[in-house]
Amino acid sequence: MIQKKLEVCLSPALLPLFNIEDSIVVVIDIFRATSSICYGIDNGAEAIIPVAKVEECAAYREMGLDYLLAAERDGAVVDGFDFGNSPFSYTKEKVAGKTIVLTTTNGTHALHMSIKAKQIVIGSFLNLTSLCNWLKTQNENILLVCAGWKNNFNIEDTVFAGAVADQLQELDYKWDDATIAANDMYSLAKPDLGAYLSKTSHGERMKQLGILDDIAFCLHVDITTAIPVLKGDKLVKLV
């Protein structure tokens, strides 16, 4: 029997190096897209449609559908949209039963680049253990895709990949170097995720945008159980 693989792709730009078709892909964009998606789906959103640009998001309005539109620029909700990318917008009151169109550059890019995967699911600290428990039952190669920032490596997505690897140790999968490195970084970060991630470039950018509460929220481990999965162009709750 061939040993299954657990791999980490540190940037969407490196995806061509992997056998995406033979793997379940977990897309990771901790600050804040995949955290907000996990929270929204857990809170009963019917579906979340990730798009790359504000204009694509706006195009959904023309269709006359009862969708919520989420678009943000420089940390503020864009005029004419329902809300931004803060996970606090994805509460039960706001999203239950709704379909949301979410503008997220890096997350959407990572999703599109992974489209040939056997299955694409969404990971964040919010649904960490639930996601890992499901992955353990799949008996498939697993590829953890860090969305990064404009194709640049980032620490928060990598540390989360390491957290997943940590829970999947019992699988006895073959780890690539990036998985080993991510797991080591997680071992350093685990005692105080917030402190460890505060030194990252994205953490600094978000401090400047005044969304520190969002960051803190995105680091809450296991407050949700839903696993968002891509069906067509929509993220829905995995049945």
Place this chain on the structure above:
Amino acid sequence: MIQKKLEVCLSPALLPLFNIEDSIVVVIDIFRATSSICYGIDNGAEAIIPVAKVEECAAYREMGLDYLLAAERDGAVVDGFDFGNSPFSYTKEKVAGKTIVLTTTNGTHALHMSIKAKQIVIGSFLNLTSLCNWLKTQNENILLVCAGWKNNFNIEDTVFAGAVADQLQELDYKWDDATIAANDMYSLAKPDLGAYLSKTSHGERMKQLGILDDIAFCLHVDITTAIPVLKGDKLVKLV
């Protein structure tokens, strides 16, 4: 005054994301190309010409020049060549005063991709402190380029980048996320480099090739002082 940058490029595939022209590039291919190059130049080799393929290396023979040709496949010297990629081939007795054509896929790829840099120098554990002392005097942006393996991230090159960052802390340069991560990995690896790197994919491959002595040699810190620098298509000793 704009703060200078210290950045780590984790794979040559990510080089398009960096402003190479504004930086001194350090090319890193620990197992074994840049280690052998540092050792050879320190031992008096007049020049080392890195090429990507055995055929390119062989082409130098046709020129009728008194060059040493180094080419290896699967850990064995290719028939008709003078030696392989083991640093043990780059002793004073063998290389002093000679020009060597060295076949190295990943190292050559990283060099070619970095060609627009202000200057390209070669780093390895062998010349670590000498390299860092020189970098401290340059007042330029610094980009540490990990050659990786076929564009894949690898741990040994990243850990070395972290070792460089560690020595450059006093510069007060702005670090990107990859530099922070590399430095953290180095902090884990430092107490026992050999043990830490033995778990990497490349370390495993080299064990299978029976070149464990080479690996151990490549982890000797500061046994040389020469800094190889690229002039045209040749690596020579920095004056």
